[in-house]
Amino acid sequence: MQEEEVLAEFRASKALLEGHFLLSSGRHSAHYLQCARVLMNPARAARLAVALAAKLPHDIRKRIAKVVSPAMGGVIIGQEMGRALDVDAMFVERPDGTFELRRGFALEPGDEVLMVEDVVTTGLSSREAIRAIEAAGGKVIAAASLVDRSAGTVDLGVPYFPLVALNFPTYAPDELPQHLAATPAVKPGSRAQP
Ligand SMILES: O=P(O)(O)OC[C@H]1O[C@H](OP(=O)(O)OP(=O)(O)O)[C@H](O)[C@@H]1O
Ligand SMILES: O=C(O)c1cc(=O)[nH]c(=O)[nH]1
Numbered sequence: 001m002q003e004e005e006v007l008a009e010f011r012a013s014k015a016l017l018e019g020h021f022l023l024s025s026g027r028h029s030a031h032y033l034q035c036a037r038v039l040m041n042p043a044r045a046a047r048l049a050v051a052l053a054a055k056l057p058h059d060i061r062k063r064i065a066k067v068v069s070p071a072m073g074g075v076i077i078g079q080e081m082g083r084a085l086d087v088d089a090m091f092v093e094r095p096d097g098t099f100e101l102r103r104g105f106a107l108e109p110g111d112e113v114l115m116v117e118d119v120v121t122t123g124l125s126s127r128e129a130i131r132a133i134e135a136a137g138g139k140v141i142a143a144a145s146l147v148d149r150s151a152g153t154v155d156l157g158v159p160y161f162p163l164v165a166l167n168f169p170t171y172a173p174d175e176l177p178q179h180l181a182a183t184p185a186v187k188p189g190s191r192a193q194p
């Protein structure tokens with residue numbers, strides 16, 4: 001799938017939002033990709049997962065034993081990546097603030113894992129998820145996401161394969177441009193506010 005085709009899927013699902021958003025990292029942006037809208041159509045979710053799986057080099061792809069994603073945003077694309085790669089998919093969640101495997105999910109010691117996200121902006125959630133997977137005995141050999149909002153600048157500590165890389169500006173709370181400072185921010189994600 002070419003970048004323009006991926007963006008067409010986002011546009012068709014009305015997932016490209018404009019306004020004033022407080023992101024998971026605490027940074028602000030005038031743009032938000034609501035991946036839940038992209039993934040609410042199961043056929044579209046499956047198509048995008050097949051395209052994302054095709055981004056993985058063959059030597060990495062054939063080693064993947066499990067897919068693990070950070071909830072909530074990673075759950076649906078993680079499940080679809082499990083289907084595309086024909087491996088089990090599970091998720092980490094943070095009811096007490098730190099990602100952990102729950103619900104009877106477990107990794108075998110040394111299981112080679114693909115960490116799958118919906119969006120990577122600063123990489124904070126991805127790095128936290130990778131830590132949780134490794135604490136549970138897994139070995140994260142690569143990461144993948146539908147969107148890399150860092151436009152290729154993020155370092156997750158493992159090879160990282162996004163389906164599409166975009167560069168929407170983000171701002172620290174004390175450096176908001178006038179047009180954002182003038183409107184209240186909405187926070188679409190589920191990370192607890194500090
Ligand atoms: O790279 P980062 O700066 O960490 O930002 C990206 C993260 O933010 C969103 O999750 P969020 O914490 O908003 O919660 P959600 O997955 O429940 O929507 C998104 O799903 C990624 O996990
Ligand atoms: O950084 C985020 O929290 C974030 C950005 C974005 O565009 N979409 C999203 O779901 N989360």
Ligand SMILES: [Mg+2]
Pocket residue numbers: 070071072073074125189
């Ligand atoms: Mg998330």
